[in-house]
Amino acid sequence: MFVVVIGPAAAGKSSIAEILARDGVLINLDAATPSKAEIDIRKWVKVEELQEKYRLGINGALLKSMELIASMDEWISEDKNEFKVVDTPGQLEIFMYHDFGKKIIEKLSKHDIISCIFVVDAQEISSIENYLAMLAQNAMINLKLLIPCITAINKIDMVDKSRLLKYMDIRYIEEKIEEGDALLKLAKGLIDYIEYTSIVQRPLLVSAKTGDGIDDLFAAIHEVHCSCGDIS
Ligand SMILES: Nc1nc2c(ncn2[C@@H]2O[C@H](COP(=O)(O)OP(=O)(O)O)[C@@H](O)[C@H]2O)c(=O)[nH]1
Ligand SMILES: [Mg+2]
Structure with a gap:
């Protein structure tokens, strides 16, 4: 199985990937960051070299690196x-x-089955709106990539866990939305959209630092293919 770890910068992707790969193989596709991975894309593609060769900024060079990686077989x-x-x-x-x-x-997917983990930083989920936006992003990734994607809310050691658990209760969200006005329709529509599109709906609370929730993450990764994606 391939487990692809996706998410915004500094959410803890590499930390989680390292933990998950303890009993497996780590493949690093981040051509900008040195890594201890057994298979490191920087053996073939380095962002700083692409910047120089194609006269690109860091973002353009990273995109170029993904274009090259998509056309290479060596790293698989x-x-x-x-x-x-x-x-x-x-x-x-x-x-x-x-x-x-x-x-x-x-x-x-030509070589093996794939799961995806969408890693986000718990500190960024400071409101219900942020929580819903994060779920919508996961739904978009599901839709775009057509693979089951588990949301892992990382750095749970840095926040009040009970607040996040409240956001994960759909009745609490609906109650709160009823109290608001301007974005009421959008938020309601978003919940319907998320329920309709998300293959995996229950985000997991984890910490790469303390190890909290990592066992659940392993279980979800294995479960997602065994139960046709329904772990909600
Ligand atoms: N407190 C805390 N820090 C974390 C956790 N996971 C990662 N970090 C820190 O967050 C920073 C970014 O982590 P990294 O794995 O490199 O993120 P990436 O850019 O998504 O690959 C590093 O300083 C990590 O030590 C966590 O669960 N809790
Ligand atoms: Mg990283």
Whole structure:
């Protein structure tokens, strides 16, 4: 199985990928960041070299790196018995907007089944609106990549866990939305949209630092393929 770890910069993707790969193989596709991964894309593609060669800024060079990675085969480990964790750069648009991310997923799917983990930073979820926006992003990733994607809310050691657990209760969200006005319709529509599009609906609260929730994350990764994606 490939487990592709996606998410914004500094959410903790690499930290989680390293933990998940303890009993498997770590593949680093972030061509900008040195990594201890067994398979490191920087052996073939380095962002700083692309910047110089194509006269690109950091973002353009990272996009270029994903284009090259999508057309390469060297980095794909073919052993079907292995648990392969794929770490990615923090440019979410690679997966949500451009087709390079999709091409990389298609390439992987020729070799083995794939799960995806969408890692977000718990500290960024300071309101129900932020929580809903985060779920909508996960729904978009599901839609764009067509693979089951588990949301892992990381750095749970840094926030009040009970507040996040409240947001995860759909009745609490509906109550709060009723109290608001301007964005009422949008938020209600968003809940319907998320329920309709999300394959995996229950976000997991984890901490790469303390190890909290990591067992649940492992279980969800294995469960997502065994139960046709329904872990809600
Ligand atoms: N407190 C805390 N810090 C974390 C956690 N996970 C990652 N970090 C820190 O967040 C920063 C970014 O982590 P990194 O894994 O490099 O994020 P990435 O850019 O998404 O790959 C680093 O300083 C990590 O030590 C966590 O669960 N709790
Ligand atoms: Mg990283």
